[in-house]
Amino acid sequence: MRLVSLLGCLLCITSFTYSQTVIYTQDFSNGFPSDYTQETSASDGGWNAGYASSLQSQYFPIEDQGSGQLIATNDDDCGQGCDKSNDFLKTDTIDLSSYTGTKIFLRFDKFYYDAEYQNDQEQATVEISTDGGNSWTIVKDVDGGAWARESIDISSYGGQQIRIGFRYNDRGGFLFGWAIDNILVEVPTDYDIKLDSLFAPSSHKISNNPISMDATITNNGGETITSFDINYVVDGDTTTDNISNVSIDPLSNDNFTIPSGFSPSSTGEYDVTAFPSNINGNPDQEPSNDIETANILVYDTSYQRKPLYEVFTSSTCNPCQPGNENFENIMSNYPGDAVTVKFQQDFPGNGDPYATDESVDRRQNFYGVNAVPNMQIDGGWDGNANAFTASLHENAADRPAFVKIDAEYKVWPDSQQQKVEVCYEIQSKMWGTMGSRNFTMYSKNGSRVQIKQ
Missing domain, CATH: 2.60.120.200 (Jelly Rolls)
Incomplete structure (x- = not known):
């Protein structure tokens, strides 16, 4: 393993020009x-x-x-x-x-x-x-x-x-x-590695150092690859590892773990940039497809997360029923470990009695979803409930949470007065490392309380 400057490495991968x-x-x-x-x-x-x-x-x-x-x-x-x-x-x-x-x-x-x-x-x-x-x-x-x-x-x-x-x-x-x-x-050129993906955790507890990172490459060149270097850059410093004793035929893929795990010294957000080089002792002849990046949030304390699952479905959609059954069967093994909201839709056929304007608006105008079944995990998965798995839930639940919310709802029978008490805790140390953040609570009747950091 060696450390060199980012400028030096970029010169290494851009100083040669080749063409197919x-x-x-x-x-x-x-x-x-x-x-x-x-x-x-x-x-x-x-x-x-x-x-x-x-x-x-x-x-x-x-x-x-x-x-x-x-x-x-x-x-x-x-x-x-x-x-x-x-x-x-x-x-x-x-x-x-x-x-x-x-x-x-x-x-x-x-x-x-x-x-x-x-x-x-x-x-x-x-x-x-x-x-x-x-x-x-x-x-x-x-x-x-x-x-x-x-x-x-x-x-x-x-x-x-x-x-x-x-x-x-x-x-x-x-x-x-x-x-x-x-x-x-x-x-094709003889030596060309395409870095397809860089797999790094989106968050990492610092006491669990080092951070393991995996990568997938494709041999886009005409020669079989027997060795290459994989480099990753953090805060301007580049770490280089040699991968040898491999045999990757043209147009074949290979998955591997980067030998030198990343060990951050403090909490915060880190940007990681990875790229291959030194293919069979030769420069990569097509560097335009070399670079992949990842962002890692390093923390020391967090709360247990309850993922939010938003499921868009319809009684007029044939694949929706098995999707709903798949989701319910999986989550029956994790009682109380998530928050689920289902939104019935008015297509592909007419007549779903549970579809509302609000549920359709959530699908169309917030997420831009144009097909069902559809499922959002914490606002970002955009998948199909038929493809939901236990590992997807466990991965979502394993993400750290830096805000803890407890709520209690009370109704007085005589006066019919209602009261909602909300208690929250914020990991202020991590909140500060994540830049400007707003914390907003909405009540069902439309009023809201906003707390701005």
């Missing part, structure tokens, strides 16, 4: 490419080019990457009964005849749920043809998620003329869709 060999690229900036073709039985024409705002719909809200036009097929917008069982987008011929015995990667941005609805499961595949489009071979069954960069090794097609196809299949259901942007075929 670009064979083919398409960003749809000019709309639907004139040399592309497609097959479709859909009434909306299948794949369409445009901006995210014009291609999205209520249940397939394509996030705007800010990169201009893209191309997408939207099953939700096409409507019930629309046949998108074979929306097949095809490039023109791409010449790989000059690239034999070298790595060739296909990369593109994807926005795809890979979701199921009413027992129908959508599918997205990437396919390649070497005979002008007469026959096709699947090279990737695409996984779901928000916008992400997909990379596929197509080196075996070197020396040939190929076409690339993107096939969406709703399998006869009423599902969501698939959006694509920034297609690239390239000969």
Whole structure:
């Protein structure tokens, strides 16, 4: 382990410039490419080019990457009964005849749920043809998620003329869709680590030093990685650890624990910046994808947290019932350990007798939720109650709390007077390290008391 200045390390990762060999690229900036073709039985024409705002719909809200036009097929917008069982987008011929015995990667941005609805499961595949489009071979069954960069090794097609196809299949259901942007075929640089994530606790009790941190990387280069350095920066000081005796093939991932745990000397908030370097003894040739950050609150005293769970559901939503049952079954093992508020909604169908204007307003205007079931954990998880787990609850409850509130409610039968007594304690030491904070209490009748730090 060694300590060096942040400036010195940044010079190490930015002093070298390399470039991959670009064979083919398409960003749809000019709309639907004139040399592309497609097959479709859909009434909306299948794949369409445009901006995210014009291609999205209520249940397939394509996030705007800010990169201009893209191309997408939207099953939700096409409507019930629309046949998108074979929306097949095809490039023109791409010449790989000059690239034999070298790595060739296909990369593109994807926005795809890979979701199921009413027992129908959508599918997205990437396919390649070497005979002008007469026959096709699947090279990737695409996984779901928000916008992400997909990379596929197509080196075996070197020396040939190929076409690339993107096939969406709703399998006869009423599902969501698939959006694509920034297609690239390239000969990659030899040494390129993409730091996918840095896992560090959001809070840490100082008596439990050191802080353990984990990371996930992808080998985005063309050579197998056998060793590399992982660096992390805190308060201007950089700690470097060497990771060796590994074998990470091109486009493969690796998870590891950073050997040198971080041991803060005092409480407060710490920003951690991590980046890889020294790949097989060589500089990282693409430093733009190297950096990940984390923020850690270090404390010495806290209270036990009771997480707030807000569950958005509806009696007209088929997946909502199993979501509610899953949540209740899990929380039955933690009686009194959380605060739960359920908000009935007036969609996807009409007629939920428990939906109110207030519950709909909470969903639409506070959280911007446009689908149910939905669940918020302390105002931030934004997940599905069907995916709620005991570990999610335990992680939420393990977060430190620096305010303790006890309340007692009284009603006098004769006068019908009501009284609420609220007692609170604040860990003033930690409150001060967290910057300016407001502490506000609201009563049910709308009056409020505000205490400003």
